[in-house]
Structures are given as structure tokens and as C-alpha cells.
Amino acid sequence: MITGAILIGREETHTQASYAAINPATGAALEPRFTTAGLPEVERACALADEAAVAFAELDPETRAVFLETIADEIVAIGDILIERAIAETGLPRARIEGERGRTAGQLRLFAQVLREGSWAGLTIDPALPERAPLPRPDLRVRKVALGPVVVFGASNFPLAFSVAGGDTAAAFAAGCPVIVKGHSAHPGTGELVARAIQRAVALCHLPEGVFSYLPATREAGTALVADHRVKAVGFTGSRPGGMALMRTAAARPEPIPVYAEMSSINPVVLFPAALAARAEALGAAFVGSLTMGAGQFCTNPGLVIAIDGPDLDTFLASASAAMGGSAAQDMLTPGIHSAYVEGVSALAGHGAVTTLARGVEPTGPHQAQGALFRTTAADFLADPALGAEVFGSSSLVITVTDMAEALKVIAALEGQLTATLILDAEDEAEAALLLPVLERKVGRILVNGWPTGVEVCHAMVHGGPFPSTSDGRTTSVGASAIERFLRPVCYQNMPFALLPEGLRDGNPWNAPRRIDGVLKLG
Amino acid sequence: MITGAILIGREETHTQASYAAINPATGAALEPRFTTAGLPEVERACALADEAAVAFAELDPETRAVFLETIADEIVAIGDILIERAIAETGLPRARIEGERGRTAGQLRLFAQVLREGSWAGLTIDPALPERAPLPRPDLRVRKVALGPVVVFGASNFPLAFSVAGGDTAAAFAAGCPVIVKGHSAHPGTGELVARAIQRAVALCHLPEGVFSYLPATREAGTALVADHRVKAVGFTGSRPGGMALMRTAAARPEPIPVYAEMSSINPVVLFPAALAARAEALGAAFVGSLTMGAGQFCTNPGLVIAIDGPDLDTFLASASAAMGGSAAQDMLTPGIHSAYVEGVSALAGHGAVTTLARGVEPTGPHQAQGALFRTTAADFLADPALGAEVFGSSSLVITVTDMAEALKVIAALEGQLTATLILDAEDEAEAALLLPVLERKVGRILVNGWPTGVEVCHAMVHGGPFPSTSDGRTTSVGASAIERFLRPVCYQNMPFALLPEGLRDGNPWNAPRRIDGVLKLG
Missing domain, CATH: 3.40.309.10 (Aldehyde Dehydrogenase; Chain A, domain 2)
Structure with missing residues (x-):
């Protein structure tokens, strides 16, 4: 089940075998050897993600919710193979890894709830005022749309909850963004198992294959992912120098993009x-x-x-x-x-x-x-x-x-x-x-009167903070609000009914909270 | 009433007289001559803004709403002197300037409504679950707080609505951020008149003087404002090279800060x-x-x-x-x-x-x-x-x-x-x-079936877009949502009642929409 592969869309590929995972408890190398993605794999993954972006963003929220739940189910269904591999690769105890699996599945399911509730779309309508003087007001309607393909750099310290299918991936998928994960070399077998679970969920939900790719990549290839013009945002959890290097790469692009880096905190x-x-x-x-x-x-x-x-x-x-x-x-x-x-x-x-x-x-x-x-x-x-x-x-x-x-x-x-x-x-x-x-x-x-370790995954969590704890203290990486990182608003002015996005149509077809003429109405 | 002064808090100061406004219709210089702020004035304005930041951010929303309305009243009360000066400095016709004054007052009043409605604070509560297994859930509550002092670079093409008391200033004030305006040399007399109106509103509302300063500044001083460690965000409307220079300055700071630059669009x-x-x-x-x-x-x-x-x-x-x-x-x-x-x-x-x-x-x-x-x-x-x-x-x-x-x-x-x-x-x-x-x-x-000129100031407006039309397409510079640019969330875990921010207390003292255990409730 672990072959050391790179997963690009529905395909798997291998390059020159280059490294093995290390059991930190013993220092011993673990089987098999893993291959590493380079620039050709970056190009292919970005092209596929770009192709998938519009279709994935425009899915109805229920289908995306089911996709998130399917990923959770597929991860749990891997069973003990996943737990044992994660223990071997990280040296973390079984109870911790099992708890982390529960958290990983739980946050995917939380985002499914968020999608069904509907506030995430920021639906806002100011109806036309044709009689207003001196000028009439047009009909104006706003919803949020996905930013586009997102690159996620997983953390070493949470091989499940902040890695391949971790918080950043779940939030980006929820928002409707294809995800390319740059795999972490500290837990490549765990990463591959989870990546295959996501790959299966994409297939089971009949989504475009470019919705997800998994690149255990060189540093050069990781930088190339952030620099690629088709990528529209980056999630990162790791060191301060690592996060700041990505911030510089993203800011130097012809089109700068947001980097959500969680870096350094002494609490x-x-x-x-x-x-x-x-x-x-x-x-x-x-x-x-x-x-x-x-x-x-x-x-x-x-x-x-x-x-x-x-x-x-x-x-x-x-x-x-x-x-x-x-x-x-x-x-x-x-x-x-x-x-x-x-x-x-x-x-x-x-x-x-x-x-x-x-x-x-x-x-x-x-x-x-x-x-x-x-x-x-x-x-x-x-x-x-x-x-x-x-x-x-x-x-x-x-x-x-x-x-x-x-x-x-x-x-x-x-x-x-x-x-x-x-x-x-x-x-x-x-x-x-x-x-x-x-x-x-x-x-x-x-x-x-508590201790800061232990971060609840819920609606009222903020796992973020001013620089350098994160690159962008206006957002959180844990909890329901993380979906906002990967969305931006679009306004429709005097749009004919047939062309309006479904959620903005009269009659509230999504049954979502909407702000009408400044007044918030529940669904 | 126009003296060519620099306004720092409640004081006014003059440096070496350095330039006059030009009437673009005639090419003639207008009286009086204006002085220009340099690095000492930047230092003083930043120090005052920093001193005022906490008190201003923690004001109850009603007091901030009244402050915004007072600014609107004071601008309107300037009367025809403001209209005539703006016409002379910009060459724009009277009807346009009068309409723009109405829009400027209107957007200040819109943000007053936004503050009273309460959604801006993002109040979210996940009550404690003491019996939950395997671990209890703590009581978690989130609200949004002001980022801190904001520097605003006004536009040349809207001497009122996108300048000293324009959209960026109104949104930053609404969020609870002190504002330092870098005055535009294309309409310095108009700028000073409006700045004095804000200065009067600060005094009338008994706010700390550092809530507002007005620096008709050199380019060097403008850059120093963006680089100052006490400044936490920047609003800019102008050229693409100008906006990108500010983005680079902000990204190169020891603590990078957000720049909201509206730059270039061919529509x-x-x-x-x-x-x-x-x-x-x-x-x-x-x-x-x-x-x-x-x-x-x-x-x-x-x-x-x-x-x-x-x-x-x-x-x-x-x-x-x-x-x-x-x-x-x-x-x-x-x-x-x-x-x-x-x-x-x-x-x-x-x-x-x-x-x-x-x-x-x-x-x-x-x-x-x-x-x-x-x-x-x-x-x-x-x-x-x-x-x-x-x-x-x-x-x-x-x-x-x-x-x-x-x-x-x-x-x-x-x-x-x-x-x-x-x-x-x-x-x-x-x-x-x-x-x-x-x-x-x-x-x-x-x-x-309309034309893009004419931007309604309302709840469902997006005046923003992907780079390079703006530096950050996740936000808008016009309309109620602009307040979000200048806020970030803070979470309170198991906070005793007496220490909780008022809006988060039981019983909903602000009567604001709040999300309780994932369910949105109206105020």
C-alpha cells in the first residue's frame, strides 16, 4: 500500500528513488524508499489543479461536504496500518496518533457542516431601488468564491492533523480550492497513505482528478510550487525561516499571493x-x-x-x-x-x-x-x-x-x-x-487557568496571531473560520436571474443566512 | 481656515513652506503655501497613534458610531468653502464635488450603522462541555479587535470620498484603528479642511488626540510611515508603481503588515x-x-x-x-x-x-x-x-x-x-x-447592461479584485465589508465573566448577531 509514489491527479509516478523514512526512536531506516517530485511533477500537478479549479469551485456545497466526509471515512478505513506507520515515522505514542486521526476526521466533518450551514458564502443582497433620487440603485449581490489552487506544506509535528489531509487542506477543499500537498519527508509513508485516501475520495465523488495532488518534493520543487502562476494561495506550518522564505517567494511573484504561515511562538x-x-x-x-x-x-x-x-x-x-x-x-x-x-x-x-x-x-x-x-x-x-x-x-x-x-x-x-x-x-x-x-x-x-497545549477544533477557535507567530494574524488555521482564508467576494450587479449563482437567487435556494438590505436574515 | 498646516493630534505645526496647490484648469498657483511633514512629524504622529490605539479600539461601538457621524456633520458644516476649494484644486465640476461630499458623509454614516448592528465583531461562542469524553471542551469565545494604527494614502481623483475622510479612513475608524493620513499634494487645501473637521470631531467626542493625524508628507516621510513599527496596516489608492512600492516596504519590515492598495484596472x-x-x-x-x-x-x-x-x-x-x-x-x-x-x-x-x-x-x-x-x-x-x-x-x-x-x-x-x-x-x-x-x-x-463607472456605497458592494487591480482581492475598499480589512480575531478560553469583553458576555449585551455552538442567532 505504500510504494513511495508521487500522486498527481489519479496517476502515480516514480522518479529516482532517493530517501527512506527514519524511525526517530531507533534511527533505523524504514521500508520502502521514497521518490521525490521535481519540476516536471510540479508542472503537471499545477496544470491539473488549474483545469479542475472552476468545476470544483462551482460545485454545490452539499457535494463538497460529502467529499470532505468521504475523505474522513477513507482515512479511518485505512485502519491500523496508518496508526502503526505514523508511530514508526514519528516516535509519537499510539494514543496520541489515534487521537490525532480522530481530530483529522473531525475537522473534515466540521467543514462539511460549515458548508451546509451556508454563512461561509457571505451571501449579501442590496435590492434595486429604481425610484431613488438623484440616481436609482442597481440590484447588487455578493457571494464568496474560491481563490483557486492552494499549495499546502504540512507540519512535521502533526503527521495527520496538520499534514496531507490536515486543517489547511480541509479548509481549502471546503472553500472549493484544489490542493497540491508538498509532502513532509519526516512522515512520507503516513503522507502517502493519507494521500491515497484523498485520491480515492476524489474518484468516489466523481470529481476532476486535479482537485488533489501529492508531491513529496525537493525544496526547489516546493519553491517552484509557490512561484507557479496557477497557484493562488499557500498554507504552511513549520519554522520561521521556512515560512519567511515562502513569504518572500510569494511576494516576489508577478502576481503576489497570500501565504498563511504558522511559524514561531513561545506562548x-x-x-x-x-x-x-x-x-x-x-x-x-x-x-x-x-x-x-x-x-x-x-x-x-x-x-x-x-x-x-x-x-x-x-x-x-x-x-x-x-x-x-x-x-x-x-x-x-x-x-x-x-x-x-x-x-x-x-x-x-x-x-x-x-x-x-x-x-x-x-x-x-x-x-x-x-x-x-x-x-x-x-x-x-x-x-x-x-x-x-x-x-x-x-x-x-x-x-x-x-x-x-x-x-x-x-x-x-x-x-x-x-x-x-x-x-x-x-x-x-x-x-x-x-x-x-x-x-x-x-x-x-x-x-x-489552563495550559496552552491542546487546541479545540470548533467555531470559536483562533489558532493564529500577529507576526511572527503567523504571517497573517487576520485569520486562523484551526476551526471553522479557516475557510475564509481561501475565499474572496464577487459582486453581481443587475445580473439576470438565469446567470445568478444559485445561492444568490430570490427565494434563498441554499436556505443560508443572507444579509438583505443590511439586515441579516437566517436561512 | 486653510493655513498650510500639518495636523498632529490636536496640534498644528508648520515646517519650511514648500509648495502651492495648482488650479489644473488655469495652471495658476493657489494661496496659501503648504508645508510638508518630514521624519520628525512621522515620529510624533506614530507615537500619538500608538498611545491612542488601545483606548480607541476598546470604545463601545455606539461611541465610535457617534464619532463617525460627527465627522460627517463637521464635513458638511464646512459648507461652500470646501466645495469651492475642491473645485479650484481639482478642476472637477460643482455637481460632482457636491455629490462626492454626500457620498463621503454617507459612507461615514453607513459605518455607524454597521457598528450598531454588531456583525462586524464576529462574536462567536462555543460553550464549555465539561462532561465531554475523552476530554472536556473549555468555554471558547471569539471577537474581532482593531489591528492598530493605520496609514491612509488618499487618491488624487476623489478629493473627498477616497481622501482624508474617505472610505479607508472611515473603515479604519469604524474598526477602532487610529488613522494617520498622508495628504495628497493634488488637493492640499481640501485635505486640510477635511482634516480639521476630523480634528474637531475627535475633540467633540472626547477621544484621545492620537486617533487622527494629517501629514501632507514627502515621499520619504510616506515610506517612513509604512515602515514604522507602530503602524499595523496601510490603505492606498493610486498608481500601480506607487502601490507596489508600498507593498515592498511593508513586506520588508521586521513585522510585515497588510497593504490594501487599489492600483490598476482596465475594466x-x-x-x-x-x-x-x-x-x-x-x-x-x-x-x-x-x-x-x-x-x-x-x-x-x-x-x-x-x-x-x-x-x-x-x-x-x-x-x-x-x-x-x-x-x-x-x-x-x-x-x-x-x-x-x-x-x-x-x-x-x-x-x-x-x-x-x-x-x-x-x-x-x-x-x-x-x-x-x-x-x-x-x-x-x-x-x-x-x-x-x-x-x-x-x-x-x-x-x-x-x-x-x-x-x-x-x-x-x-x-x-x-x-x-x-x-x-x-x-x-x-x-x-x-x-x-x-x-x-x-x-x-x-x-x-450598465457601465462600470459609479460605485454604490452599500452592503453588497465589492470594489476590489485580483492583483494588480488591488493588492488583496480578498477585501473591498468600498462598502460595509471594508471594515474587515482592519480587524483580526481574538479567542478567550475559560475567561472569567469580569474579564470578558462586553460583547461576548452572557445575555448578549450588544444585542448583536452571535454564533453559539455553531448556530447563528440574531441579536
């Missing part, structure tokens, strides 16, 4: 005084639980803690240090992620203004992360912006402040973030209220 | 066979009426006509040529626009594949436009992309095709456009249906 946690006084010990242990989950390989990993120096913080740090000291070494996803983590931790450990509070258990495997907890002062943090760089993995830096006013200064100096976490009790709320207006301008999600 | 008109057979003569005259209105200085000016060659087209062209031949020379807005127009027309007239069909009446004033009508074939047009460049003014190129399939090829070869116009009768609808899917991916507004 500050603010411990407020009353909460710290009430439960410092329990908080320390819970914090390390969030920090070390999945070897810290989450974009919402709590990489920064801000708290007032004093005995309560000492209690928190003692508890956190004890938990960190007992935290097992865990396999990281790839040798590259592991070496970047080791480098980031070494830089912090060797920094003159940083104290190492605790390290996790010594690694025994080749690519295992040893957790790390560091401490510095607000003054030192503010003096050296490098201390705010993301270290991807279970490393966190505690910043001590003299009061909450200094905490505000630290927050104001941070770059854009996906999340901020407030640990507080009722007595802390007045001080928290002073921080909120600044936090709201820095982050996409503010959470209270 | 194709497709004449379908039955309509042409039925009323070629009337269409020719009406077309020239739209083409020459306001000396053709509209971004939606019909610069391209596509029709099947034959006797009906000959009738159309004879009628259009006669109308063009009798069309008066009209003052253009600035010497620069006039010389660019003369250059563009000369290039077409001298092109080997282009025939000059008609010219307007010979100019008598120094900066008057002489209308121009040209003709070429589809094959020649497709062979030379330069023929698709915008000539800003009353110049249009008719492209003859052999059949509607060739028309489709011409459309497919076009760059992105603000509008496309279809002139058709009932018998043409089947052929029009074949063009629509391609047109929808090229343009922001498709209109039938």
Missing part, C-alpha cells in the same frame, strides 16, 4: 500573585506536564513564564524543577528538530544572564529531548531580544519581575504569539484587566 | 451579439458617455471593449466614434496625470497593431484630456501584453474577436480587474454563462 504564561500564593506547588507540576507533553513539540508549548519574584515563585519553581528533573527523555520527531533543540537549549544554558533550574532525565536514544527549565530577570530579558527566540521542544524560560507593571513591560516587548495564558484567582482579576488590552494586541488566544 | 466590457444587433448605435453613445465622464479619471473607467467583428460592431464603432469626436476636452486633475495620459495615448496611437478610431475635441487648456478610441484584434492583443496596461483617462481600446470563444481567450489573458461589464440580451445569456466562471476569477464586480 507566555503569566502567574498572578493570588493564584501563585494559593497553589504554587500544584501549578509547578501542571506547568511541566504541559511543557513536556509530546516532547514539547507543539506550536502552543509554554516557552515563557512571567511571575513576581518571591517565596511563592520559589515554591512554584521548586515544584516545577522537581517535575522536570523526573521527566523522561522523549524521542523527537526528526534528527533535525533534535539538533535544533539541543542548540537552542545550549544557547540558553550558556547565556550569562540565564540560570539553569532543572534538566530532565538524561537521554538514552539517539534523538531524545532532555527537558530544560531556565530562569532570568525581566531586565536581562528586555536587554537581549535573543532570549525571546523559540526553542522548539520542552524548554521554558521563567522571567522574574518585581511587580505586574514590569510584567506588562515584558509582554509589551514580546513579538506576536499564538497564545497567552493567565493563571489567576478572583483577587488577581483587577491586575489581569490591566494586562488584557496589551495581550489582545499580541496574541490570537488568551486562556485562563 | 473590460463584453458586447454580446444579440445586444449589439438590437441596439449598437445607442450602446456606442452610452459607452462614450461612461468613458469620458470626469475625463475618464475613474478606476472603473471602461478601458477595454471586446466584441465580434462585423456590421453590428461597425455600427457601434461609428456611433462611439461620433460621440468621441464631439466629446469636449476636460481638465485633468494634475499635470502629472495629464502627461501620463498623453504618453499612454501616444503609445497606443503609435502601436503598429492599433488603429485610432476617433479622438475628442482638441484641448485648449494646459492640462486637458483629449479622449481617444482605439481598435485592435484579439490576436494582436494576445501577442503584446503591453496593450493591456491601464491608460488613466478617457482612452479605450476595442478588441475585435471572431467569436465568443476568442473573447474568452482574451479575458483569460487579462490581469485581475475591479470590474467586468456584460452588455447582453436574453438570447446572449447562454454564451454569457460560459464566460462567467472565468470572469469571476478575474474581477471583483460583474455588471450587466
Whole structure:
């Protein structure tokens, strides 16, 4: 079932065999060898996607909803082969991979609901006012249409939920955009299995084959995909340098296109005084639980803690240090992620203004992360912006402040973030209220008395934030609103009935919410 | 009342006097002389805007709505001084300027309605599911917040509706963003009068002074505004090179920001066979009426006509040529626009594949436009992309095709456009249906049996389109949806009641439409 193929439309092709997947737990190569797409495959996939774009965009929403559900069914139907391959390629535990499969299917099904509900199309009608003086108003109607072919670069850390059939692919399909996935070399077998599931769903739903292609591609070919004139948007989850390179490529095109890159976040946690006084010990242990989950390989990993120096913080740090000291070494996803983590931790450990509070258990495997907890002062943090760089993995830096006013200064100096976490009790709320207006301008999600890892897939989620956490903080990559990334509005003025798109016709044939003369009406 | 000042917050300042406004009808300089903002003024305006940003963003919608209405009232209250100054600075007729003042006030009032209705805030709530297995769902709530300070570059061709208090400023204010306007040197007195009206409205509404500054600025200072780290978005209406320079500046910042640039559009008109057979003569005259209105200085000016060659087209062209031949020379807005127009027309007239069909009446004033009508074939047009460049003014190129399939090829070869116009009768609808899917991916507004000049300010307007008509075809610069350009979503997870933004609290205190657990509820 895994042949190492490139999938372009309904065909599969092979180039020169070039690499094997690595089991990060053992360092061993996995069978089979995978081939890599180059420029001819990019050309073919883009041509097919372009051919399919109009027909796919103009499908009725119900057919597209069924397509999304069919993909979910086909992924689940792969069964344990998918789970085992993903475990072997990522070193992640079975429960995590099974949960991620559920999430992947769930987000495809959520977008099916979104399509059926109809708000996504932004249907808006201002009827003609033929008698208006001095000039009559024409009949004006707006709906949203798909941008066109989308290229998706999957993440290494979510081999299912942010990869081939992950959030970006689901949102782009929902919007009516053909998708070309640039496969991630960290989980090529998992990628191929899922890509074949999508390929089957395209066939089962009788869609044009160009709706989906899967290119495990070279970096050069990935860049060529973003530069191709037929591609109209890009979704990316990965490193800051990687995302910024794609942003530059997209901006330099004769026709610039949007890049939705999720890149870098250290997710500050603010411990407020009353909460710290009430439960410092329990908080320390819970914090390390969030920090070390999945070897810290989450974009919402709590990489920064801000708290007032004093005995309560000492209690928190003692508890956190004890938990960190007992935290097992865990396999990281790839040798590259592991070496970047080791480098980031070494830089912090060797920094003159940083104290190492605790390290996790010594690694025994080749690519295992040893957790790390560091401490510095607000003054030192503010003096050296490098201390705010993301270290991807279970490393966190505690910043001590003299009061909450200094905490505000630290927050104001941070770059854009996906999340901020407030640990507080009722007595802390007045001080928290002073921080909120600044936090709201820095982050996409503010959470209270929880931990930032764990991102709910629902309508009211924002997984996005100001640069550099993402390239475009006006959108989210998780949840129902992600469909908006891949749509743009088109207005029809005095269009005869027969030429109007179905959703805009009189009588509301889609039974969707529509805004009529400025007034929102439910379907 | 016009002193040539720079307005920063509540203060006014003067630098070295440097230029006078020119009356384009006479070439004469107008009193007084105007001073120009440089880098110190940029620094001061950005600092004030940054200081005001949080307080302005967190105002209740009603207070912001009243602010918008107060600006409208203050502009109208200037009275005839404003009208006369705008006429003198632009050469536009009184009726046009008076209409534009009405439109400017009207769009400010439209955004006041938008704020009161509440959908703009995107209020979305997924209540907690504490019993859900395997994991409970937290309480998640989303609202939209202002991006932060916005820089607006006004257009030369709409001294009121797309300038100091124009659409971009109104939308940014509505969203809760402080605005710094880079004043246009083509109408500095008009600009100052309107800027003072906004300044008065800020004071009357007791808003922080940094909510608005007006910088008649050098090009260097304009670039510095876009590069300033406190600025979070840019609105621009003008030339393609000008817009693209701002896009590059914004993309090269340490924190890239969105640029909403409206740049270049030739607005194709497709004449379908039955309509042409039925009323070629009337269409020719009406077309020239739209083409020459306001000396053709509209971004939606019909610069391209596509029709099947034959006797009906000959009738159309004879009628259009006669109308063009009798069309008066009209003052253009600035010497620069006039010389660019003369250059563009000369290039077409001298092109080997282009025939000059008609010219307007010979100019008598120094900066008057002489209308121009040209003709070429589809094959020649497709062979030379330069023929698709915008000539800003009353110049249009008719492209003859052999059949509607060739028309489709011409459309497919076009760059992105603000509008496309279809002139058709009932018998043409089947052929029009074949063009629509391609047109929808090229343009922001498709209109039938009208002319593209004239843009209604309402809910169902899209004044935007794929690049290069705008830098971001996902949005509109005219109409209620323009507010979305300056907003981004923030999610609140398990936020205590006292810390929740008012609009997200239980009981719907704003009485706004909200999506609860995926279901849209009216206020």
C-alpha cells in the first residue's frame, strides 16, 4: 500500500528513488524508499489543479461536504496500518496518533457542516431601488468564491492533523480550492497513505482528478510550487525561516499571493500573585506536564513564564524543577528538530544572564529531548531580544519581575504569539484587566487557568496571531473560520436571474443566512 | 481656515513652506503655501497613534458610531468653502464635488450603522462541555479587535470620498484603528479642511488626540510611515508603481503588515451579439458617455471593449466614434496625470497593431484630456501584453474577436480587474454563462447592461479584485465589508465573566448577531 509514489491527479509516478523514512526512536531506516517530485511533477500537478479549479469551485456545497466526509471515512478505513506507520515515522505514542486521526476526521466533518450551514458564502443582497433620487440603485449581490489552487506544506509535528489531509487542506477543499500537498519527508509513508485516501475520495465523488495532488518534493520543487502562476494561495506550518522564505517567494511573484504561515511562538504564561500564593506547588507540576507533553513539540508549548519574584515563585519553581528533573527523555520527531533543540537549549544554558533550574532525565536514544527549565530577570530579558527566540521542544524560560507593571513591560516587548495564558484567582482579576488590552494586541488566544497545549477544533477557535507567530494574524488555521482564508467576494450587479449563482437567487435556494438590505436574515 | 498646516493630534505645526496647490484648469498657483511633514512629524504622529490605539479600539461601538457621524456633520458644516476649494484644486465640476461630499458623509454614516448592528465583531461562542469524553471542551469565545494604527494614502481623483475622510479612513475608524493620513499634494487645501473637521470631531467626542493625524508628507516621510513599527496596516489608492512600492516596504519590515492598495484596472466590457444587433448605435453613445465622464479619471473607467467583428460592431464603432469626436476636452486633475495620459495615448496611437478610431475635441487648456478610441484584434492583443496596461483617462481600446470563444481567450489573458461589464440580451445569456466562471476569477464586480463607472456605497458592494487591480482581492475598499480589512480575531478560553469583553458576555449585551455552538442567532 505504500510504494513511495508521487500522486498527481489519479496517476502515480516514480522518479529516482532517493530517501527512506527514519524511525526517530531507533534511527533505523524504514521500508520502502521514497521518490521525490521535481519540476516536471510540479508542472503537471499545477496544470491539473488549474483545469479542475472552476468545476470544483462551482460545485454545490452539499457535494463538497460529502467529499470532505468521504475523505474522513477513507482515512479511518485505512485502519491500523496508518496508526502503526505514523508511530514508526514519528516516535509519537499510539494514543496520541489515534487521537490525532480522530481530530483529522473531525475537522473534515466540521467543514462539511460549515458548508451546509451556508454563512461561509457571505451571501449579501442590496435590492434595486429604481425610484431613488438623484440616481436609482442597481440590484447588487455578493457571494464568496474560491481563490483557486492552494499549495499546502504540512507540519512535521502533526503527521495527520496538520499534514496531507490536515486543517489547511480541509479548509481549502471546503472553500472549493484544489490542493497540491508538498509532502513532509519526516512522515512520507503516513503522507502517502493519507494521500491515497484523498485520491480515492476524489474518484468516489466523481470529481476532476486535479482537485488533489501529492508531491513529496525537493525544496526547489516546493519553491517552484509557490512561484507557479496557477497557484493562488499557500498554507504552511513549520519554522520561521521556512515560512519567511515562502513569504518572500510569494511576494516576489508577478502576481503576489497570500501565504498563511504558522511559524514561531513561545506562548507566555503569566502567574498572578493570588493564584501563585494559593497553589504554587500544584501549578509547578501542571506547568511541566504541559511543557513536556509530546516532547514539547507543539506550536502552543509554554516557552515563557512571567511571575513576581518571591517565596511563592520559589515554591512554584521548586515544584516545577522537581517535575522536570523526573521527566523522561522523549524521542523527537526528526534528527533535525533534535539538533535544533539541543542548540537552542545550549544557547540558553550558556547565556550569562540565564540560570539553569532543572534538566530532565538524561537521554538514552539517539534523538531524545532532555527537558530544560531556565530562569532570568525581566531586565536581562528586555536587554537581549535573543532570549525571546523559540526553542522548539520542552524548554521554558521563567522571567522574574518585581511587580505586574514590569510584567506588562515584558509582554509589551514580546513579538506576536499564538497564545497567552493567565493563571489567576478572583483577587488577581483587577491586575489581569490591566494586562488584557496589551495581550489582545499580541496574541490570537488568551486562556485562563489552563495550559496552552491542546487546541479545540470548533467555531470559536483562533489558532493564529500577529507576526511572527503567523504571517497573517487576520485569520486562523484551526476551526471553522479557516475557510475564509481561501475565499474572496464577487459582486453581481443587475445580473439576470438565469446567470445568478444559485445561492444568490430570490427565494434563498441554499436556505443560508443572507444579509438583505443590511439586515441579516437566517436561512 | 486653510493655513498650510500639518495636523498632529490636536496640534498644528508648520515646517519650511514648500509648495502651492495648482488650479489644473488655469495652471495658476493657489494661496496659501503648504508645508510638508518630514521624519520628525512621522515620529510624533506614530507615537500619538500608538498611545491612542488601545483606548480607541476598546470604545463601545455606539461611541465610535457617534464619532463617525460627527465627522460627517463637521464635513458638511464646512459648507461652500470646501466645495469651492475642491473645485479650484481639482478642476472637477460643482455637481460632482457636491455629490462626492454626500457620498463621503454617507459612507461615514453607513459605518455607524454597521457598528450598531454588531456583525462586524464576529462574536462567536462555543460553550464549555465539561462532561465531554475523552476530554472536556473549555468555554471558547471569539471577537474581532482593531489591528492598530493605520496609514491612509488618499487618491488624487476623489478629493473627498477616497481622501482624508474617505472610505479607508472611515473603515479604519469604524474598526477602532487610529488613522494617520498622508495628504495628497493634488488637493492640499481640501485635505486640510477635511482634516480639521476630523480634528474637531475627535475633540467633540472626547477621544484621545492620537486617533487622527494629517501629514501632507514627502515621499520619504510616506515610506517612513509604512515602515514604522507602530503602524499595523496601510490603505492606498493610486498608481500601480506607487502601490507596489508600498507593498515592498511593508513586506520588508521586521513585522510585515497588510497593504490594501487599489492600483490598476482596465475594466473590460463584453458586447454580446444579440445586444449589439438590437441596439449598437445607442450602446456606442452610452459607452462614450461612461468613458469620458470626469475625463475618464475613474478606476472603473471602461478601458477595454471586446466584441465580434462585423456590421453590428461597425455600427457601434461609428456611433462611439461620433460621440468621441464631439466629446469636449476636460481638465485633468494634475499635470502629472495629464502627461501620463498623453504618453499612454501616444503609445497606443503609435502601436503598429492599433488603429485610432476617433479622438475628442482638441484641448485648449494646459492640462486637458483629449479622449481617444482605439481598435485592435484579439490576436494582436494576445501577442503584446503591453496593450493591456491601464491608460488613466478617457482612452479605450476595442478588441475585435471572431467569436465568443476568442473573447474568452482574451479575458483569460487579462490581469485581475475591479470590474467586468456584460452588455447582453436574453438570447446572449447562454454564451454569457460560459464566460462567467472565468470572469469571476478575474474581477471583483460583474455588471450587466450598465457601465462600470459609479460605485454604490452599500452592503453588497465589492470594489476590489485580483492583483494588480488591488493588492488583496480578498477585501473591498468600498462598502460595509471594508471594515474587515482592519480587524483580526481574538479567542478567550475559560475567561472569567469580569474579564470578558462586553460583547461576548452572557445575555448578549450588544444585542448583536452571535454564533453559539455553531448556530447563528440574531441579536
